[in-house]
Amino acid sequence: MRTINVAAAQMGPIQKADSRDEVVARMLALMDEAKRAGADFTIYPELALTTFFPRYCMEDKSESDIWFEKRMPNEATAPLFVRARDYAMAMSFGYAELTPDGHHFNTSIHVDATGKIVGKYRKIHLPGHSEFDPERAFQHLEKRYFEPGNLGFPVYRTMGGLFGMCICNDRRWPETFRVMGLQGAEMITLGYNTPTVNSQKPAEGLEERLFHNRLVVQSGAYQNSAWVIAVAKAGNEDGHPLIAGSLIVDPDGKIVAEATTEEDEIIFHACDLDACTFGKTTIFDFARHRRTEHYGRIVEQTGVIEPPEGSDVSGF
Amino acid sequence: MRTINVAAAQMGPIQKADSRDEVVARMLALMDEAKRAGADFTIYPELALTTFFPRYCMEDKSESDIWFEKRMPNEATAPLFVRARDYAMAMSFGYAELTPDGHHFNTSIHVDATGKIVGKYRKIHLPGHSEFDPERAFQHLEKRYFEPGNLGFPVYRTMGGLFGMCICNDRRWPETFRVMGLQGAEMITLGYNTPTVNSQKPAEGLEERLFHNRLVVQSGAYQNSAWVIAVAKAGNEDGHPLIAGSLIVDPDGKIVAEATTEEDEIIFHACDLDACTFGKTTIFDFARHRRTEHYGRIVEQTGVIEPPEGSDVSGF
Numbered sequence: 001m002r003t004i005n006v007a008a009a010q011m012g013p014i015q016k017a018d019s020r021d022e023v024v025a026r027m028l029a030l031m032d033e034a035k036r037a038g039a040d041f042t043i044y045p046e047l048a049l050t051t052f053f054p055r056y057c058m059e060d061k062s063e064s065d066i067w068f069e070k071r072m073p074n075e076a077t078a079p080l081f082v083r084a085r086d087y088a089m090a091m092s093f094g095y096a097e098l099t100p101d102g103h104h105f106n107t108s109i110h111v112d113a114t115g116k117i118v119g120k121y122r123k124i125h126l127p128g129h130s131e132f133d134p135e136r137a138f139q140h141l142e143k144r145y146f147e148p149g150n151l152g153f154p155v156y157r158t159m160g161g162l163f164g165m166c167i168c169n170d171r172r173w174p175e176t177f178r179v180m181g182l183q184g185a186e187m188i189t190l191g192y193n194t195p196t197v198n199s200q201k202p203a204e205g206l207e208e209r210l211f212h213n214r215l216v217v218q219s220g221a222y223q224n225s226a227w228v229i230a231v232a233k234a235g236n237e238d239g240h241p242l243i244a245g246s247l248i249v250d251p252d253g254k255i256v257a258e259a260t261t262e263e264d265e266i267i268f269h270a271c272d273l274d275a276c277t278f279g280k281t282t283i284f285d286f287a288r289h290r291r292t293e294h295y296g297r298i299v300e301q302t303g304v305i306e307p308p309e310g311s312d313v314s315g316f
Numbered sequence: 317m318r319t320i321n322v323a324a325a326q327m328g329p330i331q332k333a334d335s336r337d338e339v340v341a342r343m344l345a346l347m348d349e350a351k352r353a354g355a356d357f358t359i360y361p362e363l364a365l366t367t368f369f370p371r372y373c374m375e376d377k378s379e380s381d382i383w384f385e386k387r388m389p390n391e392a393t394a395p396l397f398v399r400a401r402d403y404a405m406a407m408s409f410g411y412a413e414l415t416p417d418g419h420h421f422n423t424s425i426h427v428d429a430t431g432k433i434v435g436k437y438r439k440i441h442l443p444g445h446s447e448f449d450p451e452r453a454f455q456h457l458e459k460r461y462f463e464p465g466n467l468g469f470p471v472y473r474t475m476g477g478l479f480g481m482c483i484c485n486d487r488r489w490p491e492t493f494r495v496m497g498l499q500g501a502e503m504i505t506l507g508y509n510t511p512t513v514n515s516q517k518p519a520e521g522l523e524e525r526l527f528h529n530r531l532v533v534q535s536g537a538y539q540n541s542a543w544v545i546a547v548a549k550a551g552n553e554d555g556h557p558l559i560a561g562s563l564i565v566d567p568d569g570k571i572v573a574e575a576t577t578e579e580d581e582i583i584f585h586a587c588d589l590d591a592c593t594f595g596k597t598t599i600f601d602f603a604r605h606r607r608t609e610h611y612g613r614i615v616e617q618t619g620v621i622e623p624p625e626g627s628d629v630s631g632f
Contacts (some may be wrong), residue, residue: 174490219535287619304602
């Protein structure tokens with residue numbers, strides 16, 4: 001048994017006017033609750049420090065840069081690092097990162113129980129669009145505010161296991177989980193901010209969005225025989241609802257814990273990393289079963305290439 | 317609307333002693349029922365003509381070759397081709413293929429409404445093992461009797477749409493669906509023979525096997541915005557139970573029809589291929605959102621490569 005006592009720290013809404021200090025105070029309260037329950041590892045959502053600002057179209061960089069962190073830790077987040085170290089608690093959270101050389105990323109970090117940043121990930125699959133879109137019910141400007149991540153999907157050793165991270169829309173892409181599975185990932189953490197309504201399809205509402213969240217998280221876990229911890233920022237942010245439904249999923253793809261509110265809420269599970277071994281050595285023993293000679297298109301082409309018209313074959 | 321009226325023709329058990337003629341008679345009865353319901357396309361399972369013989373360890377090639385078809389159509393299957401053409405019905409079924417030059421494949425074909433074979437697929441992800449394994453509750457010798465398919469995952473134009481096929485264990489591998497999704501597949505058909513018990517993990521029984529079947533079929537459909545038709549051979553074959561649970565899944569990943577028995581049973585749905593368009597042009601618009609520069613491992617490595625010991629990073 002290599003048990004990690006996991007606390008998925010779902011966060012309720014963060015309003016545009018809320019300060020970093022107010023948000024960090026909520027995160028500390030969640031960490032206290034996680035500690036009382038015996039957690040080793042607390043995971044917060046994507047962009048945990050701010051409202052989900054890609055819904056706002058800002059023309060001016062200096063206006064949008066207020067949502068970004070220039071250093072990590074910084075003055076606002078230092079109390080999280082201090083308390084986690086005092087608790088000998090690992091943690092992970094997401095934030096908007098502005099690098100010293102002016103690059104913008106949607107980033108998450110994994111901090112170990114001594115306060116060291118041992119893992120860093122920058123979101124690769126940015127959803128949405130880059131310019132104001134009058135056709136949408138609301139904006140989703142991630143492609144405007146962020147560059148695609150440049151660190152790949154790294155898997156790192158910590159806490160006696162192999163860990164990886166992804167963020168929100170990454171979870172819909174099986175390539176995300178597979179690239180980490182190919183590095184032996186045993187636990188993958190991810191945060192998300194997912195609008196309750198599809199901005200381009202009003203009929204797709206809460207239940208369907210929760211269904212898709214479960215579907216992709218569960219299949220990613222099963223197909224790579226890894227624990228997946230999916231943590232929402234949820235609830236109504238200044239009139240814009242986000243789904244909740246934070247999940248802890250085992251390496252068989254089964255949900256072992258699921259949030260029941262749209263507020264700040266901890267869900268716990270004692271996750272045994274050794275539970276990954278059966279799947280990784282039998283049905284998903286990649287070395288024995290994968291057939292890479294037939295996977296070339298996955299890397300060689302980005303978009304769809306349909307078979308040519310008039311290529312109907314016959315006479316096999 | 318480009319509607320294909322689909323009949324998924326689940327088959328109950330085929331015993332070792334059953335003749336091809338007996339099996340084809342059952343398939344014709346299912347086709348008749350499909351026709352009465354207005355179907356355009358009837359899909360039968362993997363290895364539809366025989367019992368699931370990879371559970372038997374045969375030392376002698378001449379003994380095992382009795383399960384294979386040397387031509388298609390042949391005398392036993394000709395009545396299927398004749399009746400389908402009479403009905404102007406497309407069909408797909410799986411069989412064990414022995415090529416003129418002596419190669420063995422687990423194959424499926426797609427026959428159009430004129431009786432032409434317009435698609436052919438040879439199973440790529442062969443599960444199980446190649447030598448008798450005394451540790452298993454029962455044998456699963458697909459790697460003994462078949463070579464991995466050599467046709468890739470072709471997508472072909474027929475019936476006004478883009479179709480692909482895979483077989484059984486292929487569905488557990490997201491690469492399968494993605495390679496077809498990258499060719500624009502709108503409907504993917506697959507047959508399966510899935511033992512009700514995991515031969516290496518007795519605790520994993522019917523409910524978990526059905527859950528995994530749904531999970532991988534639904535996620536494959538959703539993540540590629542394609543219809544998936546999954547058709548079981550089911551029930552008790554000479555003391556060896558197979559799961560049923562045939563499914564028709566829409567491009568949102570939702571189950572629209574599911575078998576309720578473990579016998580010969582038709583499930584129907586009128587599948588509109590245009591329902592694929594929304595997903596393919598928004599959230600799963602591959603050209604806009606995929607980031608192939610980070611997917612290299614999927615093709616470059618077959619098995620797991622863990623990060624080196626002592627590679628813990630810090631100080632980001």
